[in-house]
Amino acid sequence: MAKGGDLQAWFIEYQDLDRTDGRVVIMPEGFEKLCDALEFNLEEIEPMVLLWKLNGVELATIEFEGWESGMRAMNVKDIKGLKAAILSTVQEFENDPVLFKTFYRKVFDYLRPEQQRSVSAEDAVAVLPVVTGNSWVFEKFVKYLQANSDSIKVISRDQWQSLLELSKALSPDLSNYSNEDAWPAMFDGFVDWAKNTKPEAAK
């Protein structure tokens, strides 16, 4: 258990000390350990939110500056406080779409390999359900990616971001979507596919 008030010491509990490149980070194993301590399930949203709140630089990678400023911003001194803060943020997402949007957009950057502009469809398929659990549009979209894994290899930032907007705008019977609207071209294919594969949805 970290001693209250000493963020640095707390950090060190999870820090990757085997590094030779001089970086001061919490890397995947440390991160897992932290999530364990917090009783967070790696297959659910909390670890991602944790990463975000602690200004993570990549997946499961947290640097000390981010750790420190994140903890201070949340006003957290110990593991209990941290857990509470994260859980409350997740709660807040329900009521604060702007907050969620910021988080959601950041997730894209976590998934993105450093040199590339886009995220692999595979990664999107893995992470989207975690981050957007109960939204039917995302569910359908993930299925769409899976069904077209030969032809759709990447998701661009614009597609990722627009997907969130689509989930808010699209009606369950898919009737309010028009190819002439300002959606990314890929969504045309998605909506067409959706119309053809789930007739019960179209009332």
Place this chain on the structure above:
Amino acid sequence: MATTRSMSNREQEPLSDADRIWSELSVGVDAILTHAEEGFEQSLYMRLYTGVYNFCTSLKSSLPGGQYFTPGDASSTVHGSMYGRQLYTRLNDHVSQFMADVAAKSREYSGDELLAFYNKEWIKYGDAAKMIHHIFDYLNRHWILREQDDGNNVCDINTLMFRLWRNKFFMEVRNSLLESVFSLMKRIRDGQVADLNLVKSVVDSFVSLGSDDMVSGSKKMEVYDSYFLKPFIEGSRQYYQAESERVLKEGSIRNYMIWVFERLKEEDDRAEMYLHESSLREFGEALNKVLIGKQRANLISEFKPMLVAQEKEDLGRLYELLKRLGEVMGLEPLRTIFCDFVQEAGQDAVKKVSGNQEATESMANKSRLFVQALLSVHELYAGILRDSFKDDPGLSKSLDRACQGFINENAMCKKAEDTEADAARLLATYCDTLLRKGNANARAAGEAGASSEDNLEKQLAQAICVYRYLSNFDVFHASYVRFFARRLVNEQSVSTHGEETMISLLKEVSGVDVTSRLSRMFSDITVSKDKIDQFKESTQNTRTFDYEFDMKVLNTASWPFKAPETKLKLPAELERAVDQYTEFFHKDRGGRRLNWLWQYSKAEIRMFFPKATGPAAKAGYMFQVSTFQLAILMLFNQDSGPGTGYESADGPTLTFDQIVAATELDKDIVLDELALFCKARVMNSNTANKATEKSQYTLNAGFKSKQMRINLSRAKKSDQKKEAKDMQRAVAVDRSASIQAAIVRIMKARKQLPHRELIQATIENIKLFHPQVTDIKQSIDKLIDTGYLERDENTRDLYKYLA
């Protein structure tokens, strides 16, 4: 005898003076009224003028108190006004009576005689009025003017005269006048002879009679409009209503049209002679309505049958008639029918041709039939547009719309992505058949007697005619440039002038951006010719090879060629030439790299077959081969030739693998060529003359052919298919680039734009093809991804330009 004047006498004098003066005046006025045409002596004129003056000025009158004043006194306006008014009234009454008498006289006449009488009186009266107006000048300038300044309703003498004519004569007689005019018009319309001038003068007098308004200087047309024009138009309308019913009953609608056409022309010509010019339009419209408007539906339904039967004269008449009904009522329906009709005709023509299966086997034939079908339809209806519709702009647009429709989408060219069946590609193929050597039949289809150069120019012009209607210009150019490149490198152009003509025709329509590439290709060839000459000269004594070597150096940027997709180990003999030329080239042009396009290069070799007989034994056979073929054949050439012992054997036997290893060519290519050689009996394989990878190959020593020159290099079908696919890909890539460039251009200028407007602007901005909305969306996506554009945070469908 002198009379002593007492006061009482003086009171009597003014009255009698007035009467005296008046009676003189009235005699004069009568004389003028009745004999104005005869003219008068100056003296009479002066006397009357003075009479007026005296009446107004020198008559004295007395006032209470024994004073009396002369009107000349400025302060005695009351006095002057009394006499002015008196004179005015007397004249008014006198002329009134005169007019009433004239009116009574007129009742003796009717018909043409009445018109003549009225005409005569009118002319006379005009002169008289003028004269009287001048004689009463003093009154005009003084009393009348003063009254008008005071705002009283008093008009000058001339106006008064015409008022009196109108009120006392014209109003009495106008109905009879009109009747006479109508009866005369009817006689003229029925074809009888009558004097139109009588009508003209009646009309003129109607115009001159103006309105009640005296203040304005110009004549108002009220009298003319309500008393003449309206009844006249109504009368004409009734006349033609009855006539048209008669003609329709008696004959066909075609006859009716001819009749209407003639009658309208007559009316038009006549109307200018007697109607006031302001009425021509209203009159014309009334006639149009009763003669054409009422039959509009019937006339319009004749349009299509006329088009079917190509009846140009009837079409011309119909057009002129409906044109009179205006753009919306008359010509709009014609435009729609014409457009649909030409569309259908075009579609049918292409359908007929596309059913002809064997003829459409080769692309060349297919393209020729296609283009000729298009041209025949276009020529036919352009001819009708020119001859019958006088190049009417609205109908011209209809023709264009129809052509755009049937040229781009028809039985041969579906909208699908199959660019083999694209109108643009077919047209480019057609142009190739015109411009390439060895296509005599294409050009023979021109006019007999015309030189083939003229023929060619005419056919190219026709091709351009079709070109204008394409929706996929970029596909045409991608095709055309590939055909052009082939013609140039293979030296297959039938005429340089023809090629240049085509380029300048294309430039006229699509601008120099599109054709500059073609011109550059041309100049590459010219330059290469010079270079090869230079090369030959400079290596005159140092040449390392002993055969004819020709080479064309092409600028990579302009030509649609890529480096060969297979490796090739050059035969040693050929390598010598390549090396020497490369050396020359680098000396001449510096460090640019030469990419040898072996897949387009050809060779001629003379082959001596050991068991040949006759002339072939001595001279051998001349083969035209591709470079790949050359490489393979040369392998069989080692240490061979007459006198080297070759005669005794068939030469070397090589396995497939050996050949592949030696030439370093792709296996598929080698197999294809070997199969060709076997089929042509140039080679034998040990597997029943089929070519396989396991076979062994030898030259066919006993090769025989009737021809001394044999061409083995032909375009492979698989090559063609591959090239078509390459072109398709290139077009798609170019399109994507064009769309992106257009979007960037637009957004740079507008800074931000909503989605729909961006789509619209992009479509309008691109002239070479019709971009699909999907493709534009994809380009937008790409530009967002690469950071040129972004979506506005709050308004999803607004794009912003990122500098």
